[in-house]
Amino acid sequence: MSEVTIYGAPASNFVRSVRIACREKGVPYVLEIEGHNSLEALSSPEHLALHPFARIPAFRHGDRLIYETAGIIRYVDEAFDGPALQPDDVYERAVMTQWMSAALDYINACFIRGLVLQYVFPRGENGEPDRSVIDVEAERAKRYAQILDDRLAESEFLAGGRLSLADIMVMPMLINAWNRAPEAKAALEPHENLGRLYQALVSRPSFTETAPELQTAA
Ligand SMILES: N[C@@H](CCC(=O)N[C@@H](CS)C(=O)NCC(=O)O)C(=O)O
Numbered sequence: 001m002s003e004v005t006i007y008g009a010p011a012s013n014f015v016r017s018v019r020i021a022c023r024e025k026g027v028p029y030v031l032e033i034e035g036h037n038s039l040e041a042l043s044s045p046e047h048l049a050l051h052p053f054a055r056i057p058a059f060r061h062g063d064r065l066i067y068e069t070a071g072i073i074r075y076v077d078e079a080f081d082g083p084a085l086q087p088d089d090v091y092e093r094a095v096m097t098q099w100m101s102a103a104l105d106y107i108n109a110c111f112i113r114g115l116v117l118q119y120v121f122p123r124g125e126n127g128e129p130d131r132s133v134i135d136v137e138a139e140r141a142k143r144y145a146q147i148l149d150d151r152l153a154e155s156e157f158l159a160g161g162r163l164s165l166a167d168i169m170v171m172p173m174l175i176n177a178w179n180r181a182p183e184a185k186a187a188l189e190p191h192e193n194l195g196r197l198y199q200a201l202v203s204r205p206s207f208t209e210t211a212p213e214l215q216t217a218a
Pocket residue numbers: 012013014015039042054055056057067068069070104
């Protein structure tokens with residue numbers, strides 16, 4: 001039996017990031033969906049025992065429990081053999097952490113919470129998405145897409161010349177938003193450097209095997 005269990009739903013870009021990190025490292029895992037794939041389930045005592053903040057993903061390696069994607073994928077990189085997913089250079093490592101932090105505080109807030117969730121849980125009149133929120137976030141998304149593209153004009157990956165935890169965190173977020181919010185797609189589509197990184201990643205087995213549309217929800 002595998003020593004590693006990931007708890008969460010395959011549609012979550014955070015869960016996908018953890019699965020991608022495991023696949024890149026060659027770490028086998030079990031994805032446990034049942035009991036961790038709805039808002040009600042996340043408040044159950046069983047789930048709260050894994051993630052007291054009632055989110056996904058949660059992660060178990062033997063008797064070690066971890067929650068929060070950044071902590072999990074860093075653990076996956078450092079606890080297992082396989083290709084390094086963090087730069088050797090101290091400055092590039094700091095830049096990697098910078099992008100992981102920006103992913104959580106700005107990119108997720110805009111592209112996922114500001115745009116995608118407006119469509120998944122519409123809060124406007126008559127159960128429609130709230131256009132006033134979407135319009136503000138759509139403008140922000142254009143600015144953020146430009147910031148990402150400018151970075152990728154000078155660097156092959158977000159934190160230097162090879163794949164790192166930063167790409168593994170940011171790109172599933174952008175792909176999720178692209179697929180589920182037209183304003184995200186419109187913001188991202190014009191950017192050539194982002195498109196180049198996207199093309200480089202989507203052909204990797206770690207990305208193809210974890211594409212949410214290929215997964216059956218439990
Ligand atoms: N800071 C968390 C964020 C995780 C997160 O927001 N996960 C979403 C699914 S993609 C979730 O659990 N949403 C449920 C909710 O917001 O109540 C991480 O990095 O792991």
